[in-house]
Structure formats: C-alpha cells, structure tokens
Amino acid sequence: MIDFELSKNDKKVLDALREESLIARKYARFYDENEHEFPPQQLPEAKDHPSFIRQMADRTAEDSGGSVMSTLIAMGSTWGDYSVRLRRQESGLGNSALKAAGTPEQIEKWGKLTLAMAITEPGCGSDPSQVRTTAVLDGDHWVINGEKIFVTTGCRAEGVVVWATLDRAAGRAGIKSFLIEKGTPGFIVAHKEKKLGIRADDTAAYVFEDCRIPRGNLLGGNEEIPKEGSGGFRGVMKTFNMTRPMVAALGLGMAEAALDFTRDKLREAGVEIAYDGHIITQPAAAARFIELEAEFEAAKLTMLRAAWLSDKGEPNNMEASVSKAKAGTAVRVITQGCIALLGPLGVSREHLLEKWFRDVRITDIYEGTGEIQRMIIARTLLDYTRDELN
Ligand SMILES: Cc1cc2nc3c(=O)[nH]c(=O)nc-3n(C[C@H](O)[C@H](O)[C@H](O)COP(=O)(O)OP(=O)(O)OC[C@H]3O[C@@H](n4cnc5c(N)ncnc54)[C@H](O)[C@@H]3O)c2cc1C
Structure with missing residues (x-):
C-alpha cells in the first residue's frame, strides 16, 4: 500500500525548512539581478539558525529510506529560492553518478568532493551517444580533449564526472565517464553561463585540452567496449x-x-x-x-x-x-x-x-x-x- 503520511518529526523538519526558505527568499532578487555574484556558502543568518534543523532533515532523509523525504526537502528549499539557501548542499549530480556507478575505492576517494556532471556539448544534448569529447589511453593515463557546456555547479565543484568517447564508431558502447579534479592541467573553466532563469545558479562551460588523468579515474573501472549493448552507458x-x-x-x-x-x-x-x-x-x-x-x-x-x-x-x-x-x-x-x-x-x-x-x-x-x-x-x-x- 502506498502511504505518503508524514511522521510528526518529518512535518517539523518541513515546517522548519519553510522558515529557512523565507530567509533565503530575501536575497533572491539580488542574486537574480547580479548574475555574476555567487550566493555565499552560508547566509549571514545561518549562524543564528539552529543547525539541528538541517541535521534532522538529513537524518530523516536517510532514516526514511531517502527519496520521498529528500524530494519534500528539495521542494521546501526551492519554495524559498532555487539558488539561494541558508546553507548550501555540498553534492552535485556527479556525486549521484559516483554513487550509482563508482567502484568502492572511487566512492571512498571522490565521495568527499562536490562533483558536477558534464555530458552536454555544443551540438550534443538530448542524445548523449553523440558525445565528441575523446578519451585516449596513453600509458597509465587517459588524455581528455573536448568542450562541455551548461555544467550545473560547474564553478563551485571540486571535480567533475565527464562523459567522453573511447571510440566514436562504437556509438553508445564507446562512452565512458571519467573523474577529473579541478586544478588538473588542461581542465579549464571557460566561463559562467548567462541564463533566462535560475540565474544565480552556478552553471559553467568547460574546455579540456590534453588533460591527462590517471587510468584509474575511469568511473566503474571497466575499460572494455562491449560488442553489443550500451556498456558502461546504462550504469551511468x-x-x-x-x-x-x-x-x-x-x-x-x-x-x-x-x-x-x-x-x-x-x-x-x-x-x-x-x-x-x-x-x-x-x-x-x-x-x-x-x-x-x-x-x-x-x-x-x-x-x-x-x-x-x-x-x-x-x-x-x-x-x-x-x-x-x-x-x-x-x-x-x-x-x-x-x-x-x-x-x-x-x-x-x-x-x-x-x-x-x-x-x-x-x-x-x-x-x-x-x-x-x-x-x-x-x-x-x-x-x-x-x-x-x-
Ligand atoms: C541551467 C542548465 C543547467 C544544465 N546542467 C547540465 C549539467 O549539469 N550537465 C549537463 O551535461 N548538461 C546540463 N544542461 C544541459 C541540458 O541537459 C541540455 O540542454 C538538454 O539535455 C537538452 O539538450 P540540448 O540543449 O542540446 O537540446 P537538443 O538536444 O538540441 O534539443 C533541442 C530540442 O529538440 C528536442 N528533441 C531532441 N531530440 C528529440 C527527439 N528525438 N524527439 C523529439 N524531440 C527532440 C528537445 O526536447 C529540445 O526541445 C543544463 C542546461 C541548462 C539550461
């Protein structure tokens, strides 16, 4: 039986989030009109706001199995403002990819970083099998070359999960994801995108120029290009x-x-x-x-x-x-x-x-x-x- 009835504690958390959201809302117009500015990691009011509310929210999301309460918490946050939060979340879409497809060692090592996910390129969006960014094995390193656009959390992220092809002729099966840390030579944050909405949100364009990363940075670790099926693509x-x-x-x-x-x-x-x-x-x-x-x-x-x-x-x-x-x-x-x-x-x-x-x-x-x-x-x-x- 489906039951979406919330516990007393869940309701308390969501009510408290509304309070937080109203504070964030006060800053919404400023950061909409000043797109080049980044909302701070914590708003000044955060120090006066009981942190147990956030801890309770996190714990409840985990205790309840995660997703239902997480969606309600997400709704409660954007009810205030999409981009401005009392405290900012420290994981990105790349963290979800890492959780879904990473090896235990990769999860251990990279899980502490905020990871963006870069699939979209000029000329490749809805059909990711058209990815043109390449990954070429050279000894114990992959060499990444290509361009990515509209990467959410792209400026703040400490690393990124990048989709690249090992062999364009192999189509979907040739696409793999790679973990790349900011600061790696050849990984360039080209600019922050200018947008219609969620303007304060940090969305970036990346360029990879002969960016060398260790062989072990292939997400999931499977280098094989299968003859049939979609290979690592399905996992991600x-x-x-x-x-x-x-x-x-x-x-x-x-x-x-x-x-x-x-x-x-x-x-x-x-x-x-x-x-x-x-x-x-x-x-x-x-x-x-x-x-x-x-x-x-x-x-x-x-x-x-x-x-x-x-x-x-x-x-x-x-x-x-x-x-x-x-x-x-x-x-x-x-x-x-x-x-x-x-x-x-x-x-x-x-x-x-x-x-x-x-x-x-x-x-x-x-x-x-x-x-x-x-x-x-x-x-x-x-x-x-x-x-x-x-
Ligand atoms: C603010 C923002 C944040 C983003 N964050 C990320 C991110 O973090 N990482 C990332 O990789 N990308 C990100 N994107 C990119 C986003 O995922 C793509 O814009 C989206 O997938 C569409 O791709 P496209 O823009 O290339 O459009 P296209 O694929 O060129 O599509 C253009 C239009 O054609 C339609 N269309 C395409 N194929 C078909 C079909 N077969 N049948 C019917 N209609 C079709 C589409 O629905 C769309 O309306 C972000 C974009 C924005 C605006």
Whole structure:
C-alpha cells in the first residue's frame, strides 16, 4: 500500500525548512539581478539558525529510506529560492553518478568532493551517444580533449564526472565517464553561463585540452567496449532514475510558492476560494486557481510515487520520467496561470512571481527534456527498443 503520511518529526523538519526558505527568499532578487555574484556558502543568518534543523532533515532523509523525504526537502528549499539557501548542499549530480556507478575505492576517494556532471556539448544534448569529447589511453593515463557546456555547479565543484568517447564508431558502447579534479592541467573553466532563469545558479562551460588523468579515474573501472549493448552507458544513465524525481521536486517547490503567493493576493482582492463548492458557483478566478492547484497535486503525486518506488528498491525508470515530464509541464502552466490571474502583480519585478516563472523553465530542460521523457515513457509502455523509437 502506498502511504505518503508524514511522521510528526518529518512535518517539523518541513515546517522548519519553510522558515529557512523565507530567509533565503530575501536575497533572491539580488542574486537574480547580479548574475555574476555567487550566493555565499552560508547566509549571514545561518549562524543564528539552529543547525539541528538541517541535521534532522538529513537524518530523516536517510532514516526514511531517502527519496520521498529528500524530494519534500528539495521542494521546501526551492519554495524559498532555487539558488539561494541558508546553507548550501555540498553534492552535485556527479556525486549521484559516483554513487550509482563508482567502484568502492572511487566512492571512498571522490565521495568527499562536490562533483558536477558534464555530458552536454555544443551540438550534443538530448542524445548523449553523440558525445565528441575523446578519451585516449596513453600509458597509465587517459588524455581528455573536448568542450562541455551548461555544467550545473560547474564553478563551485571540486571535480567533475565527464562523459567522453573511447571510440566514436562504437556509438553508445564507446562512452565512458571519467573523474577529473579541478586544478588538473588542461581542465579549464571557460566561463559562467548567462541564463533566462535560475540565474544565480552556478552553471559553467568547460574546455579540456590534453588533460591527462590517471587510468584509474575511469568511473566503474571497466575499460572494455562491449560488442553489443550500451556498456558502461546504462550504469551511468541509472543516475537519472534517482535524480529526475528530484528535478521534479525543485520545480514543484517554486510552483507551490507561486500558488501560495497568488492565493494570498486573490484573497486580499476579495476572491473567495471555496474548495467544497461546485465549479459553476465559483468566481472565474477561483475556479481557475483550483485547476492550477489540481495540476500541482497531480504532479506532486507522480513525483512521490517515483521516489517511493526508489525507496522500496523497485524499478522506477518510467515513473521517474513520468514525474519529470508531468512536473516540467505543470510548473510552466501553474506559474503562467498565476501571472494571468494577477496581471501586473504577476509581471512586476517588485514581486518574485515573474522570477519563479523564469526559474521553473529549467525543470523541462536539464536531465532530459520533456520530449525525451515522453519518448522513454512511450518506449516502456510499448516495449519498443531505442532503435525502434527515437
Ligand atoms: C541551467 C542548465 C543547467 C544544465 N546542467 C547540465 C549539467 O549539469 N550537465 C549537463 O551535461 N548538461 C546540463 N544542461 C544541459 C541540458 O541537459 C541540455 O540542454 C538538454 O539535455 C537538452 O539538450 P540540448 O540543449 O542540446 O537540446 P537538443 O538536444 O538540441 O534539443 C533541442 C530540442 O529538440 C528536442 N528533441 C531532441 N531530440 C528529440 C527527439 N528525438 N524527439 C523529439 N524531440 C527532440 C528537445 O526536447 C529540445 O526541445 C543544463 C542546461 C541548462 C539550461
């Protein structure tokens, strides 16, 4: 039986996170307008804020098996601001890849670093089998050459998991991931990307020029290029089964903020939202608002289901894609709908709604666009191979 009922302790943690989030929100506009600045690792208020709340949040996520509570914690954080937090998280997408595909020795050695993940290149995004960055074995070293763009946490990260091909002719099977530490000669952080939304978030472009790394830095350690199948590719792709519900959560936190703001403003304007009333008896604004809330609840439920399956150790490949595809669309519809309901208040830079509208757009882009998620869902439902449906 699926049960999303929260314990008293979980509720306490989430309430406390809201408090933290309100503090972070005070800084949201500044870092949106000053894109080149980095929000600090800790906001000044962090020292006055009881650290037991964060410890409790971390412990609860682990105790509950992880994913369900982690998604709710992620939602609670972005409800304040996507990029500004009282205290910043110290792991990146590369840490999830390390956990999913690294050897015990690699996990031990690299797990202490914040790791970004660099797949996307100019000309290669949705179809990572087109990766052009190369890895060539030279004695006891790999030599990496190539260019990566839009790397989340790319400036702050202490290292990165980079996707590169050993042999382009081998397609997917030839792609491997490599662990590279910042400061390695030939690893250049080219610039911080300029973006529509989540502007304070640190997204970087990298260049690798004859970057030599030890042979043991191949993630998972398997150098073989299999004749059939996708080799190491599948192992690293598994990362997304854990992270896609988290992406849904990050977007839904902002959508919830937009709904809460809009509800308050509608009420201030005298619009009564009667949840037990029939739709035809509601003012048009209230009826539309309830539709947006329903959209939010539906997306949240798909997210919780994907996370719940992960906690039970059951396959959630399709559900992870459903949650991301559903949230990616829902957060756009919701924030756009809130702007439509509030008119000038919705687009004014005096408030954060216009920012949330820009910030949520990323939900449907990174870690596989909405179109790619729908293709994964269709393949699973129809039992098609990648070659039969691409
Ligand atoms: C803020 C931000 C952070 C990011 N962080 C990271 C990161 O940390 N690491 C990383 O590696 N990348 C990251 N990315 C890159 C992101 O994952 C890619 O932008 C995304 O995968 C899409 O790739 P693309 O931009 O090359 O678009 P393309 O692959 O060129 O796609 C363009 C359009 O075509 C559609 N499309 C493509 N193929 C198909 C198909 N077969 N059927 C139907 N439609 C299709 C896509 O959905 C999209 O709408 C980030 C991007 C942004 C904006």
